Structure formats: structure tokens, C-alpha cells
Amino acid sequence: xxxxxxxxxxxxxxxxxxxxxxxxxxxxxxxxxxxxxxxxxxxxxxxxxxxxxxxxxxxxxxxxxxxxxxxxxxxxxxxxxxxxxxxxxxxxxxxxxxxxxxxxxxxxxxxxxxxxxxxxxxxxxxxxxxxxxxxxxxxxxxxxxxxxxxxxxxxxxxxxxxxxxxxxxxxxxxxxxxxxxxxxxxxxxxxxxxxxxxxxxxxxxxxxxxxxxxxxxxxxxxxxxxxxxxxxxxxxxxxxxxxxxxxxxxxxxxxxxxxxxxxxxxxxxxxxxxxxxxxxxxxxxxxxxxxxxxxxxxxxxxxxxxxxxxxxxxxxxxxxxxxxxxxxxxxxxxxxxxxxxxxxxxxxxxxxxxxxxxxxxxxxxxxxxxxxxx
Numbered sequence: 180x181x182x183x184x185x186x187x188x189x190x191x192x193x194x195x196x197x198x199x200x201x202x203x204x205x206x207x208x209x210x211x212x213x214x215x216x217x218x219x220x221x222x223x224x225x226x227x228x229x230x231x232x233x234x235x236x237x238x239x240x241x242x243x244x245x246x247x248x249x250x251x252x253x254x255x256x257x258x259x260x261x262x263x264x265x266x267x268x269x270x271x272x273x274x275x276x277x278x279x280x281x282x283x284x285x286x287x288x289x290x291x292x293x294x295x296x297x298x299x300x301x302x303x304x305x306x307x308x309x310x311x312x313x314x315x316x317x318x319x320x321x322x323x324x325x326x327x328x329x330x331x332x333x334x335x336x337x338x339x340x341x342x343x344x345x346x347x348x349x350x351x352x353x354x355x356x357x358x359x360x361x362x363x364x365x366x367x368x369x370x371x372x373x374x375x376x377x378x379x380x381x382x383x384x385x386x387x388x389x390x391x392x393x394x395x396x397x398x399x400x401x402x403x404x405x406x407x408x409x410x411x412x413x414x415x416x417x418x419x420x421x422x423x424x425x426x427x428x429x430x431x432x433x434x435x436x437x438x439x440x441x442x443x444x445x446x447x448x449x450x451x452x453x454x455x456x457x458x459x460x461x462x463x464x465x466x467x468x469x470x471x472x473x474x475x476x477x478x479x480x481x482x483x484x485x486x487x488x489x490x491x492x493x494x495x496x497x498x499x500x501x502x503x504x505x506x507x508x509x510x511x512x513x514x515x516x517x518x519x520x521x522x523x524x525x526x527x528x529x530x531x532x533x534x535x536x537x538x539x540x541x542x543x544x545x546x547x548x549x550x551x552x553x
Contacts, residue, residue, distance in 0.1 A: 183216060183543065184216055184217070184218055185216060185217050185218070185266050185267065185539065185542050185543055185546055186218045186220070186263070186264065186265045186266045186267075187211075187217060187218070187219055187220070187265060187266065187267050187268070187269050187542055188220050188221075188222055188256070188259060188260040188263060188265040188267070188268045188269070188281075189208055189211065189219050189220065189221050189222070189269050189271075190222050190223070190224075190256060190268065190269065190270040190271070190272070190274075190275075191204050191205070191208050191221055191222070191223055191271070192204075192222075192223050192224040192251075192272070192274075193271060193272050194208070194223070197376070197408075197409045197435045198375070198376045198409070198411075199288070199349075199375075199460070199462045199463075200271070200272060200288060202349070202352045202462055203271050203286070203288075203324075203349055203462075204271040204272070205354075206349075206350065206352060206353055206531045207271055207531060207534060207535060207538065208221070208271075209353070209531065210531035210532050210534060210535035211535040211538060211539070213532070213535070214532075214535045214536060214539050216539055216543075217535075217539050217542070220263050220265060222255075222256055222259050222260075224247070224248065224251045224255075225247075225251075248274070249277070252274060252275065252276055252277045253276070253277040253278055254278075256268065256275075256276045256279075257276040257277075257278055257279025257280075257281060258279075260276070260279065260281040261279065261280070261281060265281055266281070266282075266542075266546040266549075267281065267282050267283070267284060267319070267542050267545055267546050267549075268281055268282070268283040268284070269283075269284045269285075269538070269542065270283065270284070270285045270286065271286045272285065272286055272288070273285055273286065273287050273288070273307070273310060273311050273314055274310055274314070275314050275317075275318055277313065277317075282319035282545050282546065282548075282549045283317070283318050283319060284318060284319060284320045284321070284322060284541060284542060284545055285314050285315075285318045285320075285321055285322070286321075286322045286323065286324075286347075287311070287315070287321055287322070287323050287328065287332060287459075288323070288324065288328075288459040288460070289328055289457065289458065289459030289481075290311075290328065290331050290332070290335060291380060291457060292304050292307045292308045292311060293308070293311070293331075293335055294331065294457060295379075295380055295456060295457050296308075297379070298378065298379035298380040298413070298456070298457075299379075299412060299413075300412035300413060303412060315332070315336050315339060318343075319343070319545040319548070319549065320343045320344070320345060320541055320544070320545050321339070321343055321344050321345070322344075322345045322346075322347045322538065322541060323344065323345075323346060323347070323459065324346070324347065324348055324349050324459050324460035324481075325346065325348065325459065325460055325480075325481045325484050325485065326346050326484060327480035327481040327483075327484050328459050328460075328481060329344050329346050330480075332344060342544075345537065345538075345540075345541040347534050347537045347538055347541070348460070348485075348529055348533075348534060349460050349462055349465075349529065349531075349534065350462075350465065350529040350530050350531045350533075350534060351462065351465050351466040351469050351526065351529065352438065352462065352466065353531065354438040355438045355441050355442050355445075355466055356442070356466075356469060356470075357438075358437075358438035358439040358441075358442045359439050359442075360439055360442045360443035360446060361437070361439035361440045361442075361443055362440075362443055363405070363433060363436065363440050363443060363444055365405065365431040365433050366403065366405050366431065366433075366444065366447065367403075368401045368402065368403050369401050369402045369403070369449055369510070370402055370403040370404065370405045370431075370447075370448055370449065371386075371390065371402060371403070371404050371405070371448060371449050371450055371451075371452050371506060371509070371510075372405050372407065372444050372445065372448035372450070372451050372452065372472070373386055373404065373405070373406045373407065373408070373451070373452050373453070374407050374408060374441070374444075374445075374451065374453075374463040374466075374467075375408045375453075375455070375463060376408050376409055376410075376411040377406065377408055377409070377410045377411055377414040377417050377432075378411035378412050378413060378414060379412075379413050379416070379456070380455060380456045380457045380458075381408075381454075381455050381456075382454040382455050382456045382477070382496050382497075383406065383417045383420075383454075384416065384417060384420050385454045385496060385497060385498075385499055385502055386404065386452045386454050386502065387404070387417070387420045387421060387424065387426065387430065388420070388424070388499045388502075389452075389499050389500075389502030389503040389505075389506055390402075390404045390426070390429075390430070390503075390506060391424040391426060392499060392500070392503035393503045393506045393507055393510070394426075394429065396503070396507070397507065397510075400510060402429075402449065402506075402510055403429055403430070403431055404426070404429060404430045404431070404452075405430075405431045405433060405444060405448070406430065406431065406432045406433065407433050407434070407435070407436050407440075407441060407444055408434070408435065409434060409435045441466075442470060445466060445467055445470040445472040446470050446471070446472065448472050448473075449473070449509050449510055450472065450473040450474065450475050450506075450509040450514075451463060451464070451467040451472050451473070451474045451475065451476075452475050452476075452502070452506075453467075453474060453475070453476035453477060453482070454475075454476070454477050454494075454496045454502065455476075455477050455479065455482070455496065456477070456479070456496050456497075457479065458477075458479060458481045458482055459481055460481055460485060461476070461481060461482045461485050461486075464476055464482060464485055464486060464491070465485060465525075465526050465529050466526075467522075468486075468490060468491075468522035468523060468525055468526035469523065469526035469527075471519050471522075471523060473491075473492075473509060473514040473515075473518070473519065474486070474490070474491035474492070474522065475491065475492045475494065475502070475505045475506070475509065476491050476492070476493055476494075477493070477494065477495075477496035478493035478494055478495060478496070479496065485529075486525070487521075487525045487528075488521075489517075489518060489521045490518060490521045490522040490525050491518075491522065492505050
């Protein structure tokens with residue numbers, strides 16, 4: 180018997196976002212459109228603000244855009260679902276419809292605004308905190324990428340029913356995996372790599388301090404630190420830290436890079452440094468695994484869950500000495516072949532097709548409950 184068709188309105192407003200949220204929005208949509216038993220319609224907010232995470236460059240119009248966001252989620256999105264006769268609305272973000280009878284499913288990537296509020300721009304923190312509270316209360320289901328974040332959701336929102344939370348892991352960016360590697364001119368010496376938005380919770384400062392310590396101890400070392408990622412909120416301290424250590428020539432900020440250049444960086448780096456204070460999943464870790472890039476990452480719950488055993492060096496994200504030692508070890512010889520092989524096997528556990536199938540099951544559960552209640 181063929182699966183029952185679920186008609187879903189998919190909000191892909193974050194698809195242009197250069198961060199991991201954009202990767203999830205794009206990749207999950209592509210996979211869901213190929214999943215049997217799902218008819219997908221797409222909605223997108225008419226706003227260019229989501230194509231950048233550089234808060235500093237868009238402060239002047241943020242209040243006006245906030246009104247546009249609220250209009251979209253309060254009026255436009257639910258109206259589009261109703262007119263199209265959709266069974267459910269899915270938002271690959273924590274921003275879902277604020278009203279309407281069509282049941283909605285959201286994705287909570289992490290609880291940064293609750294767990295690490297000091298790492299978020301003040302206005303964004305207030306807006307996202309309130310939207311999270313509203314959406315968790317009214318959404319028919321909540322998806323998240325790891326059991327670690329699901330546990331935090333239950334702790335933060337005790338009234339959230341266990342049956343409403345669905346863990347749907349993410350996977351490497353298909354564009355990066357399928358791209359032809361393109362050399363990056365700034366990476367013209369052996370290098371370590373950081374991938375991600377430049378913002379406080381990504382903890383670039385620990386990596387910069389550890390890299391500076393390594394160079395102090397090995398002044399003839401040729402390595403660079405290459406930072407691939409767009410500037411986000413509160414990124415000036417990272418620039419200040421680079422200057423404080425006199426590392427302007429040794430730390431190369433290449434900004435947002437296309438898929439081919441990012442693949443090349445993974446394939447040629449001595450290692451990925453991923454010292455985040457907090458993550459919901461950690462897509463760069465899985466991408467590095469898939470492309471045989473050694474990983475030195477923060478020993479935080481979500482990353483431990485994603486990495487599994489025997490695949491990466493996991494460290495206290497604030498232990499500069501430990502990070503410096505790990506950098507020295509990675510620079511001094513070839514990577515551990517057994518660990519790289521285990522990491523490649525681990526990466527194979529994460530696919531967008533499997534994620535889309537898990538999402539379909541969550542949407543079916545929501546629409547089944549809605550029909551039973553009507």
C-alpha cells in the first residue's frame with residue numbers, strides 16, 4: 180500500500196543564510212522533495228536580511244525588518260498554507276507561524292539564547308527568546324538535530340510533551356561533497372582550518388590563543404590558521420585577539436567560501452579546529468569526517484554525540500594549553516589513519532535522505548493527530 184500523501188508547506192526563508200541553518204534548510208528541502216509520500220510546496224519570506232549573518236551591517240533597518248518578519252509569520256505563512264490546502268507547515272528554524280489552524284512543525288537548532296545569552300546580540304536575543312517561547316508552546320511538534328538538544332528542550336520547557344519532540348540529525352552539505360576542489364590562494368602554507376560564523380559561541384578566541392601559544396613554542400613553524408566563515412554578531416573581539424597576538428599575517432580570514440573552495444580547505448588542512456562553547460549539531464565536524472580531515476573539537480554534549488567514539492580529539496573548549504598541545508601533535512606528523520577511517524565510517528551514518536524520511540514520519544504523526552482531533 181503506497182504511503183499516505185502529506186501536503187506540506189515548507190518555509191525555506193533561511194535557504195540563503197550562509198550558516199549551518201541555511202545548509203539544513205536547503206539540503207532537507209532537496210531530500211524531502213524526493214521522499215515518497217510527501218507533496219512539498221515552498222514559501223519564502225521576501226527579505227534580504229536572512230542572506231547575511233553580519234548583524235553589524237544591518238542595525239539601521241532591523242526594527243523595520245522585524246515588523247516584516249512578524250507579518251510573514253502571523254499572516255502570510257498561515258494564509259499561504261490555508262489557500263494551498265496544506266496538511267502541515269514545516270519551518271527548518273525556530274520561527275514558525277504565529278496563528279492559523281494548519282498545524283506547524285518547527286526546528287530548534289539549539290538553545291543559545293537560553294544557555295549562552297551573553298553570546299548573542301541584545302536585540303536578537305530578546306526577539307529570538309520570545310519567539311522560541313511562543314513557538315514551543317504552539318507548535319504541533321519540534322524537531323532538533325541531536326538528543327543533547329532534545330534533553331535541553333525538555334529541561335527548559337517541562338510542559339513539552341515527549342511525543343512532540345523528534346530528533347532528526349543533519350548531514351554534510353551536498354554542495355560541498357559534490358564540488359570540484361578549488362584552491363584557496365590565501366592558504367599558501369600548511370594550515371589549520373576553522374569553519375563557521377564568527378561569533379562568540381564558536382569560540383575562535385581559544386583557537387587563536389592556542390595557535391599563538393603553539394607559534395611561541397615553535398617559532399619556525401610554517402602553519403597558518405585559516406578562518407572560513409561570515410562575520411556574525413559580536414565578532415570584533417575575535418579581530419582584536421588576532422591583533423593582540425600580532426597574528427595578522429598568520430591568521431587568514433577568507434570569509435564565506437564557495438563549495439569547491441571549502442572542500443579544498445577540508446582536504447588540505449592539517450586539521451579542523453572546532454572549539455565551540457555550544458552547538459546544536461556541528462555540521463563542519465561531519466563534513467571534515469567525510470573528507471578525511473582530522474578533527475580537534477570541543478568536548479560538549481552535541482559534538483560528543485555526533486562524533487561518536489575513536490574519530491576525533493575532543494577537548495575542554497576553554498583549555499588553551501590542551502588545544503596548543505593538540506595543534507602541535509597534528510602539525511608534527513601524519514594523521515592517524517585508523518582514526519580517519521573511523522571518522523569516514525561515522526560520516527556515512529548521516530544522510531539527508533534519512534533525515535527527510537524521519538521528517539516525513541514526524542509530519543505524518545502530526546497530521547494524524549490533527550485529523551483525529553478534528
